[in-house]
Amino acid sequence: MASVQHVGILRGMSSKPGARPARRSAAEPASTGLRERILSATRELLRERRFDTLSVADILTAAEVSRASFYFYFPSKQAVLxxxxxxxxxxxxxxxxxxxxxxxxxxxxxxxxxxxxxxxxxxxxxxxxxxxxxxxxxxxxxxxxxxxxxxxxxxxxxxxxxxxxxxxxxxxxxxxxxxxxxxxxxxxxxxxxxxxxxxxxxxxxxxxxxxxxxxxxxxxxxxxxxxxxxxxxxx
Amino acid sequence: MASVQHVGILRGMSSKPGARPARRSAAEPASTGLRERILSATRELLRERRFDTLSVADILTAAEVSRASFYFYFPSKQAVLxxxxxxxxxxxxxxxxxxxxxxxxxxxxxxxxxxxxxxxxxxxxxxxxxxxxxxxxxxxxxxxxxxxxxxxxxxxxxxxxxxxxxxxxxxxxxxxxxxxxxxxxxxxxxxxxxxxxxxxxxxxxxxxxxxxxxxxxxxxxxxxxxxxxxxxxxx
DNA sequence: ATATCGTCCATACACCGTGTATGGTTCTCC
DNA sequence: GGAGAACCATACACGGTGTATGGACGATAT
Missing domain, CATH: 1.10.357.10 (Tetracycline Repressor, domain 2)
Structure with a gap:
């Protein structure tokens, strides 16, 4: 049943939907691309927690990114990993x-x-x-x-x-x-x-x-x- | 957070709530103890499917056992494994x-x-x-x-x-x-x-x-x- | 014989996690 | 000034887990 899909994961990793970010007008020098934020937030979380105890919600909070944004850049938690x-x-x-x-x-x-x-x-x-x-x-x-x-x-x-x-x-x-x-x-x-x-x-x-x-x-x-x-x- | 509990799993494995089964009046020579049924059904399922693709529901169907019964004998899927x-x-x-x-x-x-x-x-x-x-x-x-x-x-x-x-x-x-x-x-x-x-x-x-x-x-x-x-x- | 206990079932529910969908905002570039 | 890219909030469908609740039946005890 769960067999031949999932090819998307390997693809999804290098697919950058867009290149340049923009927004956040003037305030919050908080960051560069959300994508990077997600990556490093996950990396950081992984320093203390096991991957399976990590929910997307956790990553969202840590990276200060919305759920929609997350799924815009990555098809899944696994793709980030x-x-x-x-x-x-x-x-x-x-x-x-x-x-x-x-x-x-x-x-x-x-x-x-x-x-x-x-x-x-x-x-x-x-x-x-x-x-x-x-x-x-x-x-x-x-x-x-x-x-x-x-x-x-x-x-x-x-x-x-x-x-x-x-x-x-x-x-x-x-x-x-x-x-x-x-x-x-x-x-x-x-x-x-x-x-x-x-x-x-x-x-x-x-x-x-x-x-x-x-x-x-x-x-x-x-x-x-x-x-x-x-x-x-x-x- | 998920740290010091789980001791129950090792216990849960050998805890047989009761010894003798009974029921199923006359019909259905289907089986002996439900416990065994659960065990062997799981063993059988594991022959073709990976453990994580297995839900308790699957085991229930295969073993012809009710959800309640399952949780009566085992605290979790993992305990069975x-x-x-x-x-x-x-x-x-x-x-x-x-x-x-x-x-x-x-x-x-x-x-x-x-x-x-x-x-x-x-x-x-x-x-x-x-x-x-x-x-x-x-x-x-x-x-x-x-x-x-x-x-x-x-x-x-x-x-x-x-x-x-x-x-x-x-x-x-x-x-x-x-x-x-x-x-x-x-x-x-x-x-x-x-x-x-x-x-x-x-x-x-x-x-x-x-x-x-x-x-x-x-x-x-x-x-x-x-x-x-x-x-x-x-x- | 009746009470009670142990075995079992059906069903429903609370909870949590995932992935998708919708609709809206702000910025940039043409 | 309109298209579209980069976002956000929220909500929802779905599926899985573990916990009731309530009831049926057989065995044993009184």
Whole structure:
């Protein structure tokens, strides 16, 4: 029944009905475009509340926008979230694929990538948690998220393919599948960290574990954390 | 605002208001207890529909039960799901922790455990998908799921601790964290498989990848799939 | 046998959230 | 000075949830 519509959501995100705002004569330097107001109000609300506890009415109040205006710019609450997600992911796109530049030590580069991911999630916790949680309720958001994860997977898979060492280690295993599993493991752990679930709420633990997993699977070596808190010295 | 209530959900699941049903004089051998009817009707509906597209009204129709009766047995739709989840997990509890009995080859045992997990998810796809997806909307279900995952994590952590080989390999890494990451990676991949997301919708790929991940992280060795479809021979 | 309790049903209702519709205002640009 | 863009207030239809209310029937207790 609820199946093939919803295409509008992805569209609705970039459709700007008009370009220039106007009104509010002289008074109230309150703001620029309502559209932006809605976006940032939502972003702000998401910092303290879960997406599903948020009603359009809440956003309306926070953004000081009328109901009619809201629905003029966005087809739904979900569309707003969709745009926020795209923004967040795009913003941290370079942080996207692990081992960015060809650093000398691949594991160190890997760790840096993982850490970037952690920061991205920390800075956009509410938004990213929201879309992960909306997987079950909204077709459009589900598709959007799968799409984003696919990008990450592509990057990882390409990296794996390009490294004969790693590629060989994986034998006749499905490379894309391995890449995808790594991506999704990250997604899950970052989410749990954002949700405050121990032990992942400790960023150091999170990064260690994730880095170790990637390194073990790809390079076959366990990773001693580079900054051992329990054990001092030894830079 | 929505914070500290909801304790009732976990309670509500096991509270059987009465024990023996009665009514329906002679006609309609239709059924036994309404409670069971509700449960299995929901289970059945979940086989084709996502939980959030399900209304109590739908369940009512499917179970041929009145609204009043429903709320007599369950405080909410979520409570029904909660009970279904408990049942499902308990049913496959033995399949719960990987490497069950002390099989000779630890990796083979691991693979068997992973496969059991896959089956559990296949048999209860709708229910398990539902609870994963409800993480964002319901406090009670979130707690329930975290609790279940904790059980799995406990089992894995205990196993790790008991094996000096593995324990040593992990160095000064947080063992529970590693165990938890393995658990959650599984949760994610099983979920994606159930949702039909490639490449995990292929059970063989799923099992291979997961087994390889566990083996790589714990035993430091990549795993060649035991039943290579691409390459024949070599039992 | 009658009271009462537990199981169940039908129906109705209060409440809240969503998305749409209507009609009106003010500003800009042609 | 008229068209139209960018807004606002309000109201409403719709659908879902959870809570009555009132009543029927069978079982058990008195």
């Amino acid at each position: 969709g745009e926020l997600v795209r923004d967040a992911v795009a913003q941290g796109q370079q942080a996207a694929d692990p081992w960015i530049g060809g650093s000398q030590d691949p594991v160190a580069a890997l760790r840096a990538g993982v850490r970037d991911g952690a920061r991205l999630w920390r800075d956009n916790a509410g938004i990213l948690m929201a879309i992960v949680e909306s997987q079950g309720s909204d077709e459009g958001l589900r598709a959007l998220w799968l799409e984003q994860m696919d990008l990450f997977t592509d990057a990882a898979a390409a990296r794996i393919e390009s490294d004969p060492q790693v590629r060989g280690r994986l034998g006749d295993m499905d490379v894309r599948a391995v890449a995808a599993s790594l991506t999704w493991m990250g997604e899950r752990l970052y989410y749990l960290a954002a949700a405050g679930v121990p032990p992942f709420d400790d960023e150091r633990v999170l990064v260690d574990v994730l880095t170790n997993a990637w390194a073990s699977i790809l390079y076959g070596r366990p990773v001693a954390p580079p900054n051992p808190t329990p054990r001092a010295e030894q830079v | 909660g009970e279904l989840v408990r049942d499902a997990v308990a049913q496959g509890q033995q399949a719960a922790d990987p490497w069950i009995g002390g099989s000779q080859d630890p990796v083979a045992a691991l693979r068997a455990g992973v496969r059991d997990g896959a089956r559990l998810w296949r048999d209860n796809a709708g229910i398990l998908m539902a609870i994963v997806e409800s993480q964002g909307s319901d406090e009670g279900l979130r707690a329930l799921w975290l609790e279940q995952m904790d059980l799995f994590t406990d089992a894995a952590a205990a196993r790790i601790e008991s094996d000096p080989q593995v324990r040593g390999r992990l160095g000064d890494m947080d063992v529970r964290a590693v165990a938890a990451s393995l658990t959650w990676m599984g949760e994610r991949l099983y979920y994606l498989a159930a949702a039909g997301v490639p490449p995990f919708d292929d059970e063989r790929v799923l099992v291979d990848v997961l087994t390889n991940a566990w083996a790589s992280i714990l035993y430091g060795r990549p795993v060649a799939p035991p039943n290579p479809t691409p390459r024949a021979e070599q039992v």
